[in-house]
Amino acid sequence: MTAALLTEVRRLRPPSALPAALTALAVLVAWEVVVRVFAIRPILLPAPSAIAATFVADVPRLVRALVVTGRAALLGFVLGSLGGFAVGAAATRWRVLREGLIPVGVVFGAVPIVATAPIFNLWLGALSIWSNVAVVALVVFFPMMINTITGLASASDSHRELMRSYAAPQRQVFAKLLLPASLPFVFGALRVSAALSVIAAVVSDFFGGFRDSAGFFIKTLMANADYTGSWATVVALCLFGLLLYGAVALAERWSVPWKEQ
Amino acid sequence: MTSPEEAAVTVEAGPPVVAAAEPTVAVRHVTRTFGEVTALSDVSLDVAPGSFVSLIGPSGCGKSTLLRVIADLLEPSSGEVVVAGKTPHRARTDRDYGMVFQKATLFDWRTVRRNVELPLELMGWDRTRRRARADEMLALVELTDFAKHRPAQLSGGMQQRVAIARALAFSPKLLLMDEPFGALDEITRERLNLELLDIWTKTRTTVVFVTHSIPEAVFLSTDVVVMSPRPGRVLRRIPVDLPRPRDTGTRELDRYFELVTEVRETLRGAGLL
Numbered sequence: 014m015t016a017a018l019l020t021e022v023r024r025l026r027p028p029s030a031l032p033a034a035l036t037a038l039a040v041l042v043a044w045e046v047v048v049r050v051f052a053i054r055p056i057l058l059p060a061p062s063a064i065a066a067t068f069v070a071d072v073p074r075l076v077r078a079l080v081v082t083g084r085a086a087l088l089g090f091v092l093g094s095l096g097g098f099a100v101g102a103a104a105t106r107w108r109v110l111r112e113g114l115i116p117v118g119v120v121f122g123a124v125p126i127v128a129t130a131p132i133f134n135l136w137l138g139a140l141s142i143w144s145n146v147a148v149v150a151l152v153v154f155f156p157m158m159i160n161t162i163t164g165l166a167s168a169s170d171s172h173r174e175l176m177r178s179y180a181a182p183q184r185q186v187f188a189k190l191l192l193p194a195s196l197p198f199v200f201g202a203l204r205v206s207a208a209l210s211v212i213a214a215v216v217s218d219f220f221g222g223f224r225d226s227a228g229f230f231i232k233t234l235m236a237n238a239d240y241t242g243s244w245a246t247v248v249a250l251c252l253f254g255l256l257l258y259g260a261v262a263l264a265e266r267w268s269v270p271w272k273e274q
Numbered sequence: 275m276t277s278p279e280e281a282a283v284t285v286e287a288g289p290p291v292v293a294a295a296e297p298t299v300a301v302r303h304v305t306r307t308f309g310e311v312t313a314l315s316d317v318s319l320d321v322a323p324g325s326f327v328s329l330i331g332p333s334g335c336g337k338s339t340l341l342r343v344i345a346d347l348l349e350p351s352s353g354e355v356v357v358a359g360k361t362p363h364r365a366r367t368d369r370d371y372g373m374v375f376q377k378a379t380l381f382d383w384r385t386v387r388r389n390v391e392l393p394l395e396l397m398g399w400d401r402t403r404r405r406a407r408a409d410e411m412l413a414l415v416e417l418t419d420f421a422k423h424r425p426a427q428l429s430g431g432m433q434q435r436v437a438i439a440r441a442l443a444f445s446p447k448l449l450l451m452d453e454p455f456g457a458l459d460e461i462t463r464e465r466l467n468l469e470l471l472d473i474w475t476k477t478r479t480t481v482v483f484v485t486h487s488i489p490e491a492v493f494l495s496t497d498v499v500v501m502s503p504r505p506g507r508v509l510r511r512i513p514v515d516l517p518r519p520r521d522t523g524t525r526e527l528d529r530y531f532e533l534v535t536e537v538r539e540t541l542r543g544a545g546l547l
Contacts, residue, residue, distance in 0.1 A: 169377075169379070171375050171377050171379045172379050172381070174347055174373075174375070174379075175373065175375070175379050177347060177366075178345055178347065178366065178371070178372075178373040179369065179392075179393050179396050179397075180366050180367040180369065181396050185396055189381075189392070189395070189396070190381070193381065193383045194383075196383075269383075270383075271382045271383045271424050271426065272382075
């Protein structure tokens with residue numbers, strides 16, 4: 014009864030975004046004040062107001078950059094996650110695969126993507142979006158694979174025994190027990206991957222040849238001493254990353270409603 | 275509440291006793307070892323149709339192992355088990371029994387109603403039938419108002435009632451219960467004991483009930499089977515001749531105390547108490 018009451022109380026109180034908004038505002042104000050009072054040069058740290066002004070003026074360019082980089086991030090995010098889930102699920106089904114894959118996955122997970130980006134450019138072509146997609150997919154693949162394996166193994170022995178008592182075939186055990194039990198883990202991987210995929214896409218931009226990409230902009234703007242311009246690009250990337258994260262969080266709330274956020 | 279007139283009438287809840295009735299569960303000379311440990315040693319046990327048999331004994335006496343052997347969740351090392359006239363494996367695939375564990379083992383992601391529907395879903399019942407049956411079962415365990423709740427919103431006792439509704443949803447011949455109320459407080463446990471007897475009377479299901487509570491075993495059962503550990507074996511089978519329907523007053527009868535004492539003496543005689 015107490016548990017039911019507690020959930021009821023939690024439901025009545027809407028989650029407030031106010032503390033977070035106030036904190037962000039305080040940081041921005043402090044930043045602006047520090048830059049103005051100490052007359053910090055824009056090469057070190059431009060004022061938020063300057064970044065905002067550039068951002069507004071540059072909207073068409075930033076949108077184009079986000080389309081190029083965001084497309085690679087999104088495609089890599091989806092393909093890498095699907096691949097990681099599929100291989101993770103297969104590894105759950107076949108034990109040999111699992112025992113072989115987990116150590117390999119851990120090793121591959123430790124590979125720095127910066128190192129793989131030029132290699133993928135070489136293999137798939139510097140002017141192909143697929144080299145960027147491949148870098149993102151690779152980064153996203155292993156967290157998803159590991160979390161899928163962990164998630165599909167997370168159902169308790171007593172739940173498995175229950176399904177056995179019903180003489181449920183393996184297909185039903187997977188669909189009705191293992192898969193739903195794995196969802197919180199799968200979404201954990203997706204949340205991490207949402208941020209990782211934007212980082213990976215930008216890093217691969219640095220090595221790629223797309224003239225409109227966000228990474229390329231940051232590089233050339235810095236070279237041209239347009240510091241507020243590169244900061245504005247960073248802000249745009251931030252917003253894109255938050256959008257992706259928000260979409261994942263929303264999907265999670267919808268498909269894992271039994272877990273308190 | 276039972277009126278005095280009703281309480282005075284002795285109603286035998288099980289079906290009429292037929293001498294030649296085939297036992298719902300027949301365990302013959304079953305031994306089960308786990309490596310070096312002998313969990314069950316030459317155990318034989320008959321469970322008559324409609325009876326309520328409790329297995330009682332200290333930890334390690336093999337009562338849960340015996341229940342799992344009957345359920346075909348474990349295989350005996352030697353000996354034979356017949357469930358509903360079949361091998362335990364056949365009985366399991368025919369869905370002849372429902373099982374309730376110490377933990378409610380509900381699925382967090384399903385509402386209470388959909389948890390009760392689970393076995394019906396696995397058996398391919400259509401949605402309308404499933405729903406109707408689940409609602410009927412929830413009425414039986416008095417949880418109709420909680421159909422749309424999630425398990426995490428219920429108390430331990432309520433969760434266990436959902437588990438009982440789920441186990442009985444497909445009207446199995448046999449209900450296997452592994453310390454179902456072991457994790458509940460004493461007051462909730464006594465209330466659920468009463469409810470379980472009520473359900474048993476209504477459904478006429480044969481029950482094998484594992485517990486380590488002597489009062490619980492005596493209150494519920496038609497027979498109490500006392501077991502001892504290392505190796506697990508049957509010490510004694512004590513028929514419980516308390517009048518039915520049993521209610522809170524039953525626990526105050528002299529005969530009730532005598533039977534509780536008898537179980538306790540059996541355990542003490544074996545050096546277990």
